[in-house]
Amino acid sequence: MSAFNAIGEEREIDRDEFTPGVEPQPTWCPGCGDFGVLKSLKQALPEVGKTPEEVLTVTGIGCSGKLNSYLDTYGFHTIHGRSLPVARAAKLANPELEVIAAGGDGDGYGIGGNHFIHTARENHDMTYIVFNNEIFGLTKGQTSPTSPKGHKSKTQPSGSAKTPIRPLSQSLTAGASYIARTAAVNPNQAKEIIKEAIEHDGFAHVDFLTQCPTWNKDARQYVPYIDVQESDDYEFDVTDRAEAAEMMRETEDVLNEGTVLTGRYYVDEDRPSYTEEKAAVGELPDQPLAERYFDDDAEWERSYDLLERHT
Amino acid sequence: MSDDELIWRIAGGSGDGIDSTSQNFAKALMRSGLDVFTHRHYPSRIRGGHTYVEIRAADHEVQSRGDGYNFLLSLGDSFARNPQEEAYYGNEEIKPLSENLDELREGGIIVYDEGLISEEDVDAIDLHERAEENDWHVFPMDLRGLAREHGREVMRNTAGVGVTAALLDMELEHIEDLMSDAMGGDVLEANLEILHEAYETTREEYEFEHDLRAPEGTHDAEQALLSGSNAIAYGAIDAGCRFIAGYPMTPWTDVFTILAQNFPDMGGVSEQVEDEIAAAALAVGASHAGVKAMSGSSGGGFALMSEPLGLAEMTETPVVLVESMRAGPSTGMPTKPEQADLEHVLYTSQGDSQRVVFAPGTIEEAYEQTRLAFDIAWDYQIPAIVIYDQKLSGENTNVDVDFFDREVSPDLGSTLTEDELREAAHDNSGKFKRFNYETAENGVASRSIPGQKGGRFLATGNEHSPVGHISEDPDNRVAQMDRRLEKLESIRAELDEERESTQTYFGDETADYGIITWGSSQGAVEEAIGRLNENGHSVKGLSVSDMMPFPEREVTEFLESVDEAMVVEMNATAQFRGLLQKELGRFGEKLTSLLKYNGNPFEPAEIVEGYEVNLAEEDREPTAQVRIEPAAGD
Ligand SMILES: Cc1ncc(C[n+]2csc(CCOP(=O)(O)OP(=O)(O)O)c2C)c(N)n1
Ligand code: SF4
Ligand SMILES: [Mg+2]
Numbered sequence: 001m002s003a004f005n006a007i008g009e010e011r012e013i014d015r016d017e018f019t020p021g022v023e024p025q026p027t028w029c030p031g032c033g034d035f036g037v038l039k040s041l042k043q044a045l046p047e048v049g050k051t052p053e054e055v056l057t058v059t060g061i062g063c064s065g066k067l068n069s070y071l072d073t074y075g076f077h078t079i080h081g082r083s084l085p086v087a088r089a090a091k092l093a094n095p096e097l098e099v100i101a102a103g104g105d106g107d108g109y110g111i112g113g114n115h116f117i118h119t120a121r122e123n124h125d126m127t128y129i130v131f132n133n134e135i136f137g138l139t140k141g142q143t144s145p146t147s148p149k150g151h152k153s154k155t156q157p158s159g160s161a162k163t164p165i166r167p168l169s170q171s172l173t174a175g176a177s178y179i180a181r182t183a184a185v186n187p188n189q190a191k192e193i194i195k196e197a198i199e200h201d202g203f204a205h206v207d208f209l210t211q212c213p214t215w216n217k218d219a220r221q222y223v224p225y226i227d228v229q230e231s232d233d234y235e236f237d238v239t240d241r242a243e244a245a246e247m248m249r250e251t252e253d254v255l256n257e258g259t260v261l262t263g264r265y266y267v268d269e270d271r272p273s274y275t276e277e278k279a280a281v282g283e284l285p286d287q288p289l290a291e292r293y294f295d296d297d298a299e300w301e302r303s304y305d306l307l308e309r310h311t
Numbered sequence: 312m313s314d315d316e317l318i319w320r321i322a323g324g325s326g327d328g329i330d331s332t333s334q335n336f337a338k339a340l341m342r343s344g345l346d347v348f349t350h351r352h353y354p355s356r357i358r359g360g361h362t363y364v365e366i367r368a369a370d371h372e373v374q375s376r377g378d379g380y381n382f383l384l385s386l387g388d389s390f391a392r393n394p395q396e397e398a399y400y401g402n403e404e405i406k407p408l409s410e411n412l413d414e415l416r417e418g419g420i421i422v423y424d425e426g427l428i429s430e431e432d433v434d435a436i437d438l439h440e441r442a443e444e445n446d447w448h449v450f451p452m453d454l455r456g457l458a459r460e461h462g463r464e465v466m467r468n469t470a471g472v473g474v475t476a477a478l479l480d481m482e483l484e485h486i487e488d489l490m491s492d493a494m495g496g497d498v499l500e501a502n503l504e505i506l507h508e509a510y511e512t513t514r515e516e517y518e519f520e521h522d523l524r525a526p527e528g529t530h531d532a533e534q535a536l537l538s539g540s541n542a543i544a545y546g547a548i549d550a551g552c553r554f555i556a557g558y559p560m561t562p563w564t565d566v567f568t569i570l571a572q573n574f575p576d577m578g579g580v581s582e583q584v585e586d587e588i589a590a591a592a593l594a595v596g597a598s599h600a601g602v603k604a605m606s607g608s609s610g611g612g613f614a615l616m617s618e619p620l621g622l623a624e625m626t627e628t629p630v631v632l633v634e635s636m637r638a639g640p641s642t643g644m645p646t647k648p649e650q651a652d653l654e655h656v657l658y659t660s661q662g663d664s665q666r667v668v669f670a671p672g673t674i675e676e677a678y679e680q681t682r683l684a685f686d687i688a689w690d691y692q693i694p695a696i697v698i699y700d701q702k703l704s705g706e707n708t709n710v711d712v713d714f715f716d717r718e719v720s721p722d723l724g725s726t727l728t729e730d731e732l733r734e735a736a737h738d739n740s741g742k743f744k745r746f747n748y749e750t751a752e753n754g755v756a757s758r759s760i761p762g763q764k765g766g767r768f769l770a771t772g773n774e775h776s777p778v779g780h781i782s783e784d785p786d787n788r789v790a791q792m793d794r795r796l797e798k799l800e801s802i803r804a805e806l807d808e809e810r811e812s813t814q815t816y817f818g819d820e821t822a823d824y825g826i827i828t829w830g831s832s833q834g835a836v837e838e839a840i841g842r843l844n845e846n847g848h849s850v851k852g853l854s855v856s857d858m859m860p861f862p863e864r865e866v867t868e869f870l871e872s873v874d875e876a877m878v879v880e881m882n883a884t885a886q887f888r889g890l891l892q893k894e895l896g897r898f899g900e901k902l903t904s905l906l907k908y909n910g911n912p913f914e915p916a917e918i919v920e921g922y923e924v925n926l927a928e929e930d931r932e933p934t935a936q937v938r939i940e941p942a943a944g945d
Binding site: 003004005006007009020021022024052053054056058061066068069072073074075076077078079082085086087088089090091092093094096097114115117118278282283284285287289290292293294298300301302303304306307310311 | 537544546548589590592595601604729760770772778
């Protein structure tokens with residue numbers, strides 16, 4: 001018998017299960033795009049057959065980091081920028097857990113940027129949602145790595161001299177195997193993309209446009225949005241790296257001109273996930289490591305058996 | 312400075328294979344029945360710069376590198392950048408000979424490779440005059456030529472070992488066995504030929520006028536030769552740790568490497584990651600998901616771990632970190648030992664944070680205290696740190712094989728099973744009260760693991776309610792903070808009352824002069840105290856391992872029993888003495904410091920001298936590169 005009976009449990013799942021009963025009222029501002037992420041997860045998780053206790057939601061710090069306060073799963077609200085290394089290790093420790101990491105644009109593309117690159121590069125099997133509001137929300141509106149050039153804030157009073165980061169392109173270069181952008185104002189697409197991301201075997205990166213009406217009044221609410229898969233104006237193959245790259249570049253370029261492009265950008269179903277790669281070189285046990293600590297029959301090698309080399 | 316011991320120094324260029332040669336020779340001495348202790352000295356470069364390893368061997372226990380040495384095998388530096396020219400660095404080829412002479416004892420032996428070091432070079436450093444003055448016995452041998460004749464030039468180390476064995480009247484048996492274990496085929500054959508040829512030639516060519524011979528001894532039980540890094544890694548294995556994440560940094564890399572090489576065969580997981588922030592965060596994540604996990608680094612990398620360390624404290628995620636100190640500040644001297652990260656390790660990270668810190672003093676303690684760190688971390692859900700240094704990391708000594716004959720303890724401490732979770736307290740929505748201060752014992756609130764039924768909760772670095780929700784409610788804050796702090800007091804009580812003390816006492820119990828030290832300076836202090844007492848002084852010693860929680864009762868008793876105490880540590884700002892004064896301020900006037908921070912560990916004689924200078928209260932300065940810092944108010 002598994003020590004983790006919530007994992008793989010087959011039963012009817014109610015959407016409300018993901019809403020904490022004794023709910024801390026979300027502290028997000030009215031109209032905040034973060035509600036959209038929460039809602040799409042609450043819809044997507046039951047639809048892909050996940051129960052609250054087989055999911056670990058790992059967040060960073062920011063308004064976005066509060067996600068797991070309002071989503072009732074196992075949760076780890078970590079520190080600014082470090083959701084990915086915590087999430088990655090949980091997945092390695094117990095590959096059967098459904099791991100979702102999430103955080104802000106400052107959290108993921110700024111202070112945690114190094115982890116983002118390496119987690120994508122290694123293709124860890126998890127979903128990573130970046131709440132991209134092009135601003136530091138929680139600390140009251142400073143310029144973030146995705147803020148457009150010229151963006152004025154209290155810390156960039158003359159307007160930012162920096163070109164914004166290209167989150168999608170960077171993700172592709174780093175090695176993510178599922179890359180999409182959606183927006184809080186587009187709940188149906190968001191839910192579908194989140195479902196695909198969860199079901200994808202590998203690092204699924206969702207750049208989630210979440211409007212911040214409080215601090216980012218310049219940015220419009222990401223409407224109207226265009227779904228690149230549905231619009232006739234865009235034609236590209238999401239499995240073709242070069243075409244995807246071109247589409248991503250255009251999407252990043254036009255965002256600051258007011259054209260909001262969303263959709264799936266890159267999907268590589270063939271790239272093995274990190275757990276598969278690690279198992280292939282013989283560095284990952286067959287049985288989830290965490291299971292072993294609850295298995296009374298497990299064998300534990302002793303240092304005593306290594307001493308021959310020292311005698 | 313007894314002459315019943317051999318202290319053999321093999322010196323050459325970095326990259327000349329000194330490490331493996333010395334490791335095997337140390338094993339041969341151990342197999343012959345001697346106790347051994349090795350000391351490694353090397354620059355922070357792969358090639359270029361000279362390096363040496365010392366092996367001290369005696370028929371009795373050896374606790375330190377000893378004072379000076381009595382046998383030099385100088386290979387010359389075959390990787391010297393500027394073999395012949397007197398360039399900026401001077402002639403490097405001869406440095407393994409010329410730079411090692413100061414510490415060679417009177418009557419000592421010198422073997423050098425005349426195939427590499429010319430007669431003129433030797434004259435240029437006045438070797439023969441100095442030999443005469445010091446009664447050194449000099450044996451030039453063409454080690455390179457010998458090696459070339461029977462094999463390849465790199466085998467000249469083997470020739471050097473053959474000459475050593477001949478001069479010391481050692482049997483070749485153990486050396487041959489070890490060679491056969493390590494190699495085979497033509498390579499083995501060539502090496503054996505070189506060994507024998509060197510041995511015979513030495514005996515034929517030279518009349519032996521020196522007194523030094525290999526000591527003889529016996530062991531009651533089979534011995535293993537291992538380093539502090541081995542001991543820490545093995546302690547982790549036997550504590551049931553199967554997950555390590557790290558980023559290379561000298562000297563911590565040794566522990567990381569040993570576990571990275573062993574874990575795959577044991578069903579464990581090792582991850583080399585992008586930086587130390589990630590490394591510590593991975594250990595926290597793996598532990599959260601139900602695995603006994605660790606990480607570690609040296610000073611600079613550990614600095615990056617501050618924030619994840621605080622997260623582990625606040626979320627009460629058990630984790631073990633090891634910190635292998637090297638000389639700082641900043642990049643400092645990467646390959647030199649120092650005990651100057653104590654305050655860094657004790658206090659880094661924001662808030663009223665607390666952790667457990669152990670500083671082992673010997674190889675055995677490194678093993679025991681690593682296990683202890685895991686036990687305490689998982690029982691109390693608190694980070695535990697093992698702090699050691701480049702010295703303990705790299706020195707090898709022999710330990711009874713039976714010492715390691717123990718069971719693994721994969722127990723996850725205060726972690727609930729699903730059955731137990733059913734009985735535990737939940738809120739109305741079924742969220743588990745993971746941080747339930749009402750039912751906590753000794754401050755510990757048992758935890759659940761993701762994937763368990765009935766265990767979901769939120770772990771957060773924010774202050775939080777019993778189920779983990781972010782909370783700034785004053786009553787909850789005080790209750791949670793008090794509960795977390797209670798854990799440290801409970802640990803202090805457990806260490807003091809229920810477990811064998813990790814502190815080590817030595818010397819004369821009735822003495823009213825004490826020497827206190829911590830961590831890897833223990834061996835040299837113990838030896839110095841032994842010598843002082845043999846010479847008619849009366850001194851007692853205490854080596855402290857519990858850095859946090861501090862062993863208040865034991866140290867109080869020790870300090871009350873003496874009139875004066877000298878605190879010996881390898882740093883410039885007397886950090887451990889500072890800790891003593893913080894914890895037990897009333898003894899401040901009794902404490903003098905003996906500090907060394909030139910990059911080399913204490914030799915026992917330096918401590919003996921420190922004692923003499925301090926006690927005589929003369930206006931004399933110690934001759935060694937140490938500093939005496941008198942008691943406050945003196
Ligand atoms: C190490 C560290 N530096 C700075 C902060 C302060 N801080 C908290 S959230 C944040 C930025 C939040 O922006 P973002 O990640 O975009 O999240 P948002 O609030 O917009 O969702 C900062 C700078 C912190 N908590 N930790
Ligand atoms: S400050 Fe902005 S991002 Fe934060 S909750 Fe308010 S609207 Fe949302
Ligand atoms: Mg933001």
